[in-house]
Amino acid sequence: MSDQAVGFLGLGTMGAAMAANLARAGFPVTAWNRTPRPQPDLEGLGVTMAATPSAVARATDIIVICVSDTPDVDAVLFGPDGVAAGARPGQLVIDCSTISPSATRDFAARLATVGVDLVDAPVSGGSEGAQKATLTIFCGGEKAPVERARPILEAMGKTITHVGPSGSGQAVKAVNQVILAGAYLGVAEGIVLALKAGLDVEQVVGALGGGAAQSWVLANRSGRMLDNDYPLGFKVALHRKDLGIALDLAREMDAELPVATLTAGFEDDLISDGHAEDDMSALARVIRSRSGLPG
């Protein structure tokens, strides 16, 4: 059992699984979710539920956040009853949400004024990675707080890399999401071409698995594209949010990202057609329907 009390804010698809893994690793965990709902699995692991983020901050040493977007992290940190209202010098906040790199630097500077360190630690590896504690995690911040965060992150993930100062973890995550845009679109196009060509798609996926087209998306998401059924996963709306972050960063850096831009447009269409909550592999809907298949 660790003597570091850990707080967890945001018990969504990712957060609930990550908080459970912290409890399984022996950390005493106090958790909070904006929308109160019964958490029998977490409570069964000994997790204590608190009423507000400030109550979590008062009860713990290290606070992990996993909420949706930049304004949500802002609200959890600095809103009424936010972390800052209950924080004390020497605490550490680890933000595992995927948010803006520049806002992260601003949040870190504001927390520093009350003696609290912030490490940005966005994650990759999907809901499966969160459940199995095999997430890939990119950390931004000073060396000492990142090393202090490491045992917490090791309870939730497998590959933890300190990539630079505050905001760098989020910048690496933006790169990750841009690469994923191309990977999902490429697999969707390949699956649709295989279907249209009358091939045995499952056999095609197996055959390609040993070659250069092999990828996590091909192995784990081509089945959904074939079945035209997209259970979560990772919501289209969340990837669109991440592409917004990446495209803002690209504009700041004068980089041109044609595939990410195309994917963002397809995701906007999916969201207006009511598919915001589908898994991101629903990008195949766009390619399927443009090719005359049910989408």
Ligand code: NAP
């Ligand atoms: P999710 O299932 O939609 O859960 C979102 C969580 O954020 C919920 O607990 C929600 O609380 C909370 N939240 C949203 N806005 C809030 C606010 N203003 N104040 C307080 N709490 C708020 O999302 P998720 O899939 O767990 O994703 C969480 C983060 O991880 C996102 O940044 C996402 O980009 C990132 N991520 C997700 C995946 C994935 O595969 N799902 C993979 C890597 C990274 P309520 O219950 O009250 O709505």
